[in-house]
Amino acid sequence: MNNMEWKEYFQDRIKATPILAKGNTGNNIFKERAIMFRLSRFANDFLMGNTDSRLIVMYGLRGIGKSTILLQLYNRLTTGKLFREVDETKKVSPENIIYISIDQTLLQSIFQESKSPLLEAVKKFCEEIHGQTIEKLDKKIFVFIDEAQFDPNWAVAAKTIYDSTKNIFLIITGSSAMALHLNTDTARRAIKEPLFPLSFLEYNVIKNNIFPIQNTSDKLKRLVLQNDITTAPEINKSMQSILTEMKNKGKNFESELNEYITLGGLPNSLPSTKEITYRRLIDMINRIVNQDLPLVDNFESKTIPDIIRIVGSLASKPQGELSQNKLAQHLSIPVAKVKTILEALEKTQLIFSVKPFPDTKPVDGLSKQFKYYFMTPTLLSAIRFFNGKTIASPQEESNLWEHAVAGTLYKLCYTTGTIYNLFYDPTTKDSCVDFILQNPLSGEVIPIEVGLNKDNIQVKDAIERYKSRYGIVVSNFDEITIRDKIIKIPFWIFLYM
Structure with missing residues (x-):
């Protein structure tokens, strides 16, 4: 010009x-x-x-x-x-x-x-x-x-x-x-x-104009990362304030929480209908694959369909670690190519991986795979919706919860001032917890279990195995309670971090 x-x-x-x-x-x-x-x-x-x-x-x-x-x-x-x-x-x-x-x-x-x-x-x-x-x-x-x-x-x-x-x-x-x-x-x-994607706090501020008591998010971080139990009564008070304001504004709490998880993870989806939101998200994923990935790696155009198939497979798989060998075999794509594509998708932040805790010896003697999560469960919901998964089962809900908590913990590890690393527990399925936060300087380990109607058994076992000062259970509780080294946190308030 x-x-x-x-x-x-x-x-x-x-x-x-x-x-x-x-x-x-x-x-x-x-x-x-x-x-x-x-x-x-x-x-x-x-x-x-x-x-x-x-x-x-x-x-x-x-x-x-x-x-x-x-x-x-x-x-x-x-x-x-x-x-x-x-x-x-x-x-x-x-x-x-x-x-x-x-x-x-x-x-x-x-x-x-x-x-x-x-x-x-x-x-x-x-x-x-x-x-x-x-x-x-x-x-x-x-x-x-x-x-x-x-x-x-x-x-x-x-x-x-x-x-x-x-x-x-x-x-x-x-x-x-x-x-x-x-x-x-x-x-x-x-x-x-x-x-990062919207927290439930940001969603409620933007969509419903509902603000928590000041510093609620910071107090939650102190409770989770530092075992600062003095913050629990203040957070419970803030929870009641939020629930009361929702009720006064004619908002159904369960509906708002479900909408946040399935539709409200990204600002560009507010406000909109489910189908329009999901179409926008699928279009966004296509633009990431077609425009952003070439900036990460020199993928040929003929590789694009393979990338889309891998994204679809990540969304359709049940919870648990992903075997790159099995995925490669299932999709008839070379293992090396699958590995390269997954690494590139991580760099775009469409997905992120959680590695097995390194200080744990695998019980089957085999090297454990990574677990992969979408950056927000809203992306998972969109892909599954267009794959015909329109009916929410308890297992589906539990999977979305795990993605939501994983995304919150991932963000926490990259927030200014935190030095924690995120892992999953690779021990036997009956006794393992979902996540482990570790402070690399002190070596302190925080086991975290997530799911509907959760009890203390898994996190109690993890506290003993990892010699932790405390552990955390995130489930459908009514309020934060603390007993026997275990902090129980309601799922929705955990997402306020």
Whole structure:
């Protein structure tokens, strides 16, 4: 593009972004995810002259809400409402904010010139709209880059922008595969913000406008990770408050919980009908396979059907570890190819694996396989729905519960400030628990059992085997109780973490 085309492009973007923001975020600025408060704090620090936190890399599964978060932050900046009160001194002119999606057709010609669309766009924005080079920029501007994974040089471009000026606040978003290309130099400068599917807390805030008592999620984490039993009465109080508010708003608790698990794991499915939601999710999975996986591995187009078949097999299998050999034999796909595909699917965060606890000797003397889970049970529900599994059995419900808890624990292990690793218990089926959290520094092991109508037998046995200080049972309890080293947590409140 020539300079005039760039200028027209930016002017169009500046005019279009407020419309996009209004259409995508609605009128209630505070029906937002927890990450918004961190981004607002970083933006506020930048406006106050603290430039340490001016490069944010936000990545996650497609449909996780990255674009919406950028537009919500745009709303906050242009209204001066970074926090609860409007601050006129923090109001940012729309001309000082640019929102660009790298997958836009107008930017594709830059690829042919072997240039970085991200870097070229930021350079031209400074020159054509603000009349200055990046290096001489004397005003604070905000640059929001979406779908950055389509620029193979995005990490180098981000580093170049960061090093050229302290007056650009840059947020770069993209698929989970993007994080694989975060080089060491850029990683040192950037704040990484991985995004995960909605927690039940976020679902209730966004859909039902129901807020828990402050710090409920943090107290749950302290109870689960640190055995801080002093938090139990406060969490129980928050539970009752949530249930009361649901009832007052005419919401059926069981229906809301079921809807969250089967339909509400991703923000782009709210609100919508089951069939529309599931069609969107299947379309999203197809885009991950066709667009994101080639960025992870050089799959040939003829491999795509095999990838889809493996995804379908993961959704249809019963609970338990997955034998790659058996899967390869069943689908008539080479074992090495199955392994490569599963690893690539993990990198997109469509699925994740849980490994067997390494300090346990397998009872059958054989090497144990990994267990695989979808990042949210909503994805599992969508695939099974289109595979004809429309009737929910107790076994199906238990499987969804296990996926929900697995996803919560996986997120917990990647949350800032936690150092735990997630495993499953590979001992005999009658005595094993579903999950094990281990602190790699202290070696402490926390056994966790999940399911409908669960008793204490398995977790009690695991506490003895692993010499644990305590264990956790997640089931359909009415409240949190603690007895004989065992913490019993209601399933739904566990999903508030």
